[in-house]
Amino acid sequence: RANSISFVGLGRMGSEMASNLFSKRIADENNSRFVVFDAVPEVAARFIIEFRKQFHSANITAVDNPEEATLASGTIITMLPSSPHVRQVYLDSSGIIPTLRSMPPLDASNTLCIDSTTLDVQVGRDVAAEAQAAGAGMVDAPVSGGVTGAKAGTLSFLVGGSEQSFTRASPILAHMGQRIIHCGPAGSGLAAKICNNLVLGVEQIVVAEAMLLGQRLGLDPAVLAGVINNSTGACWSSSVNNPVPGALPDKSPPCERGFEGGFATGLMIKDMGLATDVSKESGSPVPLAEAAEKIYIEAVRRYPELSRKDFSAVYEYLEGMKR
Numbered sequence: 001r002a003n004s005i006s007f008v009g010l011g012r013m014g015s016e017m018a019s020n021l022f023s024k025r026i027a028d029e030n031n032s033r034f035v036v037f038d039a040v041p042e043v044a045a046r047f048i049i050e051f052r053k054q055f056h057s058a059n060i061t062a063v064d065n066p067e068e069a070t071l072a073s074g075t076i077i078t079m080l081p082s083s084p085h086v087r088q089v090y091l092d093s094s095g096i097i098p099t100l101r102s103m104p105p106l107d108a109s110n111t112l113c114i115d116s117t118t119l120d121v122q123v124g125r126d127v128a129a130e131a132q133a134a135g136a137g138m139v140d141a142p143v144s145g146g147v148t149g150a151k152a153g154t155l156s157f158l159v160g161g162s163e164q165s166f167t168r169a170s171p172i173l174a175h176m177g178q179r180i181i182h183c184g185p186a187g188s189g190l191a192a193k194i195c196n197n198l199v200l201g202v203e204q205i206v207v208a209e210a211m212l213l214g215q216r217l218g219l220d221p222a223v224l225a226g227v228i229n230n231s232t233g234a235c236w237s238s239s240v241n242n243p244v245p246g247a248l249p250d251k252s253p254p255c256e257r258g259f260e261g262g263f264a265t266g267l268m269i270k271d272m273g274l275a276t277d278v279s280k281e282s283g284s285p286v287p288l289a290e291a292a293e294k295i296y297i298e299a300v301r302r303y304p305e306l307s308r309k310d311f312s313a314v315y316e317y318l319e320g321m322k323r
């Protein structure tokens with residue numbers, strides 16, 4: 001188990017993260033073993049085929065459930081859509097925590113769980129407490145940087161957990177990201193991630209509004225983007241994820257490929273919901289997050305295909321709105 005890593009959830013982010021982690025691990029140690037699991041077996045099978053194109057003799061297998069992933073490896077990384085999936089993978093009868101409880105105490109204490117999902121802070125804290133009670137270490141380590149950052153290995157990890165678990169997790173996270181920030185005890189990484197995405201969700205709508213207004217005032221989108229990106233309005237949504245084709249000199253934003261890939265609007269709705277929910281619990285006002293959440297929900301109600309497209313596609317929804 002010591003040389004084995006299990007990765008659970010090989011979607012847009014997980015597949016890129018696992019690919020970086022496994023390939024860097026192979027470069028470090030030639031006896032590494034990898035185990036993958038996804039709720040959709042074809043997704044795991046496709047990942048193995050792609051990985052073997054680069055590393056023909058890699059010791060990598062797919063398993064049928066989180067229990068097998070736990071029995072196989074001392075390091076388990078999960079990258080799932082949200083709270084219900086994390087509860088299921090960790091707490092169900094064939095989940096990670098019941099499996100840890102059934103193992104010899106030494107094996108359980110030699111296990112580290114890293115959850116990179118963006119989910120509810122309290123669910124993250126509860127799962128971490130259960131993992132700790134089962135003898136294992138656990139950190140919440142949600143990421144910032146999107147699919148591009150996952151692919152390039154330049155993600156930022158926002159980590160919550162004990163000093164000891166953070167120290168254990170850091171070298172593993174360093175294979176998938178550039179910045180690893182210890183935000184505090186369990187749940188702190190999630191709290192930081194939710195606050196960051198609150199900014200992002202609002203910012204992307206504001207950039208879409210400004211890019212649309214500017215064009216209707218006769219501005220060339222490339223000129224307008226150049227102005228904003230060299231002025232006080234500059235932000236990631238305008239300089240990297242600009243929603244107007246041709247606005248940026250490079251052709252990498254999702255708008256250049258019909259808003260495919262990137263960060264799904266459905267996931268942004270989930271993240272705005274996480275922010276507005278915790279704001280009620282904590283009594284902290286978030287009027288702009290509430291307005292943004294409504295806009296994304298309405299966009300998907302009007303155009304259901306936007307749910308899986310990048311959230312910058314909110315631009316298309318605004319474009320179709322009458323004032």
Ligand code: NAD
Binds near residue numbers: 089146
């Ligand atoms: P995704 O939907 O592409 O991938 C999720 C994967 O998890 C899928 O392959 C799915 O089959 C699998 N899965 C679902 N339930 C499962 C279960 N019970 N057991 C095993 N596998 C299961 O999502 P994504 O874009 O990779 O995002 C993952 C997480 O990362 C989300 O919490 C998201 O908010 C966060 N995130 C995404 C981005 C982005 O740009 N896509 C950026 C930062 C953070």
